[in-house]
Amino acid sequence: MDKSMIQTRRKEMMLAYVLLAPSLFLFGVFLFYPLLKSVYLSLFLTDPQGRVAEYVGMDNFKEILLSEKFYTSFMNTVIFIVLTVPVGIAVALLLAALTHNHLKGMKLFRFIFSLPMAVSVGTGSMIWMIMYHPTLGILNYFMQFVGLDPIQWLTDPKWAMLSVSLMTIWMNLGFNYILMLSGMQGVSDDIYDSARIDGSRPLRTFVQITMPLISPTLFFTFVVSIIGAFQAFGQINILTKGGPMNTTNVMVYNIYQDAFINFRFGIGSAQALILFAIILLLTIVQFKFVEKKVHYG
Template sequence: MEKELGVRVKRTSLKKIRRKEMLLAYVLLAPSVLLFCIFLFYPLLKSVYLSLFLTDPQGQVAEFVGLDNFKQTLSSDMFYKSFANTLLFIVLTVPTGIAAALLLAALTHNKLKGMKMFRFIFSLPMAVSVGTGSMIWMILYHPTLGVLNYFLQLIGSEPIQWLTDPKWAMLSIAIMTVWLNLGFNYILMLGGMQGVPDDIYDSSKIDGSGPLRTFFKITLPLISPTLFFTLVVSIIGSFQAFGQINILTKGGPMNSTNVLVYNIYQDAFINFRFGIGSAQALILFAIILLLTFVQFKFVEKKVHYQ
């Protein structure tokens, strides 16, 4: 009997401890959940609500239109133009950004003298905001005072209208974005490479594996989770690009840099068509969600988890 009573007392005490731990966990999570509700879930539900209505310039509901905003968006040539611009922007920035970060990480992950300084330099763009980076590159792209055109003139080439020529505007935005995201991507790649055990590299050297073969046959498969994470985050970030486009080109010239998010901004906050803007935002959300699901469904199969 005494043993049974002791077991019951222990069980009740364990239950009390678990309840206290659960209560403490809920208390600690409450601020985060509250912030998510205010800045994520409420705007999402508000966008769903506004997408079903026409609104006045103050954003007040004027008339229920159902799915007409979605139909108008999907029949708009500007929407498909901005979607094509977004895809082009992703193609120009995501592979280039990952490849550049991977190359720099491969060159600096060795424990050699001076490598810490290079790691610090390559990580610096992470500390630069979109606004600051855009202003820096606006000066570099200046048609007469910019450093880039100055070097072009030194080699006898004609100056380029980086931000005002439709042929160069998107490429100019892409170059700036690759530089801006380089610090974050570099830190991820470097962390992934440093997580590979040294014993594996030592074994490959004993087997006579060269640097290139070791990199492609050993390093890349072992950091594939990091590559996959960087790919997913980079694509989502490219879909949401706005700041650099708003500062440098404002969607121009001739809508050549008018991506989806900037098109949403124009419809909602310049033309005051909040219903259309909300419908486009929900369509963009669905596109990102679907693309992310496809990546986890098919691309993740090639990821090698240790």
């Protein structure tokens, strides 16, 4: 390799580093530094200002793993994931299948189903808080209209988690719907034409052709939805604040309580690292086992 080629390659490498520098800086400030700071704080007790007070080593992790509240928040998170992720993906898949055809007026429905993506967590939570109001809410109005007793959606321990889950499914519907519709639009019409010529009915075509061909999209949506459910905070903070009786106190809200309400930044950092480890392990498991069933053909 001559000198001119070596110099050209060096210049290209330098240019690449220059172009990557802004992104690396942002990642360093907002991702790597907070992660390292959390690791550092998890080994210490801190005062209300977050300043290091005493080195305790792994005691923070031991306290968390022996805490009943931590396991309660973990189980609440699992319940929240089970209630939101499968249903959210199924509803988005159904709506995408119904609006995938090129009939007149389908663009309007696509726009309507995509709208929740444009609504912030705070705005969406306030909308649903009004809908859940025990006396003024539209949900209880319809229940009384059909002769049913009103429900204390956000204050009854039996209904609180379901109520937050319904709001979350609606909030994530726009993103999931766009992903599903994009996946379906990536399937060639020639494949559907061949299926129709072979006498395949719509349901069989959807199950045996569409589903395998959009499995990469389904897998991506599934992974992203689970990670997002683990990180749920805004709607819980606004609607229930972890109550009633800790029935909606998921892991992220438990971290928030320990770190920013009780000013136990060491415990909060340790919990954040445990949550990070759980999400990382679960994502690796999904890529290791679930991805084997994904069709990339």
